Amino acid sequence: MPARIFLDNAATTPLDPTVLAAMTEVMADTYGNPSSIHAEGRKARSLIEAARKTVANALNCSIGEVFFTSGGTEANNMALKNAVRDLGVTRIISSPLEHHCVLHSLDAIQATGAATVEQVRIDALGHVDLEDLAQRLNSDDDRKTLVSLMHANNEIGNLLPLEEVAILCADAGALFHCDTVQTMGYYPLDLAATRVNFLSGSAHKFYGPKGVGFVYIRNENIIKPYLDGGAQERNMRGGTENIYGIVGLATALERALLEQDDRMVKMHDLKRYFVDQLRQRVPDVRFNGDTERSHAKVLSVSFPESPKGDLLLMNLDLNGISASGGSACSSGIDVGSHVVGHLHPESLRHTIRFSFSHHNTREEVDEVVRKLGGML
Template identity: 45%
Template structure:
């Protein structure tokens, strides 16, 4: 059996998405900036995709800008906003994705922007009172708090955060890469300046994403050299990627409840089996709380497993794909910055299992059996 439990890193491409993309990889190859018929047809396809994404998120097409992925979209919003809106303080947490954290450190270095880290408890939950306190004492602030944590699965209450930011007249950005396509996001129902998405997290192609930029929030282009994306991002568009993104998001949103129910059953089964078969199993963050965590992510520490890389290697030898945390930090020798921040090291390595709509109960049973075998080695 081959089991893929690393879907927080990337998801398999939906066959229906590939079918939608293929014509734009073979026959429909015009440059969307060209004024001839082939170019105009491709430009029209891009704009239809933009309108589809906007409809699914309840925003205006003009608020969607296609990018190479979530990381670029985070950089585009954070860096340009800080420079152009004269932001004095970035308010965030130490457990954000590095796409946000590294931006903050860059801005602190080159622009002397102050970083105010919000307190998180031992489970990674943010302290909302500390957020208010930070906003009271920092007037020109930009808040960046992720919707769903990619390592421990914690979900932040975006509506609550939005209300607090609105009360103190602060700008709000959220890295929503792990929740787009998995949770309903109604941008008419929340006051937020920017969110981001990445197609390969919801069964779309790699190398394409988007930035939602609230019409009230104007910034300059991030990449210069062309008039694409309404003068906001120079460079020929990733046409078939954009087509695939829009189709993948539509499929995900149309069947969201069905997919959620299936994936929750898989995650619940894994939690139950690990609890019943492994004494001392520990669930990191809130990942074992089905109400307060991403239904796609489960992060565990297994007693007696001190060499994470060897454990992951043994899983791989049994045709099981899982991870030790963020794929963007793979190969790092310092471990998970998220777990290092929220918990004291207990000698047990953490493993992240993350699920998709194709996973099954049978796969969970196979994985747990193999974990038990590996623990005996």
Template identity: 40%
Template sequence: MNKRIVYLDHAATTPLAPEVLEVMLPYFSLQAGNPSSIHQLGRAALHALDDAREQVALVLGCTRREVIFTSGGSEGANLALKGVALAQRARGRGAHLIVSAIEHHAVLHAAEALQTLGFELTLLPVDRNGLVQPSDLQTALRPDTVLVSVMYANNEVGSIQPIPALGAICRAAGVFFHSDAVQAAGALPLDVETLHVDLLSLTGHKCYGPKGVGVLYARRGIPLQPQINGGGQERRRRAGTENVPGIVGFAAALSQAEAQRGAASQRLSHLRDHLITKVLGTIPDSWLNGDPTQRLPNNANLGFAGIEGESLLLLLDQVGICASSGSACTSGSLEPSHVLVAMGLTPEAANGSVRFTLGQTTTSDEVAYLLEVLPPMIARLREVSQ
């Protein structure tokens, strides 16, 4: 293994912040009570749960009652889509869903599962930069539409959707609106009123918190059919003994990410732009995937003609650089990225694309190291493929 490790895959997951680990540790041992127990350890756990819920609510600009703790982004998306869709159909409100074509598979597969239950699904197209046009959403809405889901920022190309405009369209039409904001925590504002969202899902491990914990914001009064049956936790919306250490850690990580958002975004944007400019200026037949300006501050998804992205990732790994060819959940697949294909790239161009995502510890020296080793790697791969 290469002694030097340069981690440029923060969109896949982030390391746990030391400060977050510190606040979590007591709830694994000294304060390991069940929040449903009435004794003092149970009450201490419940108090920690309440404090964490308040911390999250402050970041989201909502009430504590609207915060549902989950096991992560995938569960949050499933609870939002299936919970609302099934509850609405039970009330005779319709059975039509709209999601964008570049959603994470947690949303796409949840929507497809609802199709097997008789729901109709419309996939919203995106433009070459990976953006949904509000006019397309307006056109896709039907009288029987019960839910729209469009992600805040794309996990592969980093394009930031016009969520407030899309949410306003849904609100005017009386249609519930969900946004997968997993990639947005610590990078973009999360105030749910400004965003005009009814549901918003987050996960801890994308903002230097623990894996296996997340949040679904559900606006008060939203009909939501539970997807996990059992006890009455989370106001009977999500059964199961609460993951107190994880929840405490999630709240601490989200609060810290929000407090540092402005400075962190400025620093990462500078590094990102330097990386993109240098690559496009020094490597022939290279391009940027995603919107050039409306993109996450840490995301550089770059394409290279005449190569296979997976081969480049292997070469990068040999010199200690960790990157990705797209969504971490499908990185082992030989299929081209559904996101890049939806944006109009050919399968060959999609397979020649690599995602570099920067983070808290990324330095200018690490970016310089990548820029040093990348051009000869591209040239080598092109020579072999000829």
């Protein structure tokens, strides 16, 4: 079978071999419960704490601010729901383009009546309108406010000017939650310099294992347990830790930072090359969002209407090319993306999200463009 071309790296990334090696070593040798006080337990505990230190170093924060979770969804749920429950937040400003784990958490919060949610204006390219955000933050509304905006959009890639938003929030006395699931390991983050109250990471987006992530909670934001149980994660999240996953996450993050510049150069090159090739070969192609101020990893493309277009994603798959119709939740069944739908309510067209990794090559892009030619 010819090798497949995987262009769905915003949905997930393959496990890095060094991560697999680190994880299997722990699986083979470390079976202690990290809460036990004997030698086996202490060994397991030391691995978790070393991993926490790796994450804290990567973000330039303190180890007491990093809590391991089951992934990005849990990290975002925890930040948003605990901010309302424990920090007196009664007003949330967010955007209609957030990931479903944020949108649905906000729906759930709103349904309890504990806080109201308002949406910032999005401009024609899919960026947050910072003037609108500033106006909302500086209005006479004196309710305790949390801003929840993602760093990079998982469907169109648009990047938020994180520092600017952090300053706007800090100046207005608002808390700031940033969903950094797509950018963690790809773009530098310095939490000593940038004032964010909550952010999230998920290992499987940066060549680590699935089912493990973390939430950063700024020291001054004292919240109560998210999962009641034992004293794990300093009482914040009961339950025996996913030690192999946590070691895998830290190994993957360390490697992502080490190789960050090289990986980003490769992905930027692939994205630009793909855009150029599609512009030359597909008349009337549309790129959703801002192809310039966006994550090097993500490219959302809408193809002109055609009778064969509905089957585009399936045809790509049959031709050995993996891409997505929107976010991972909808890949396979093209139900239409809420992000592209917001930007282009008049027509979703046949939209495909291609997302790159440093493993992809220009030859693969050539092959995809060639095969697409016969499918439109």
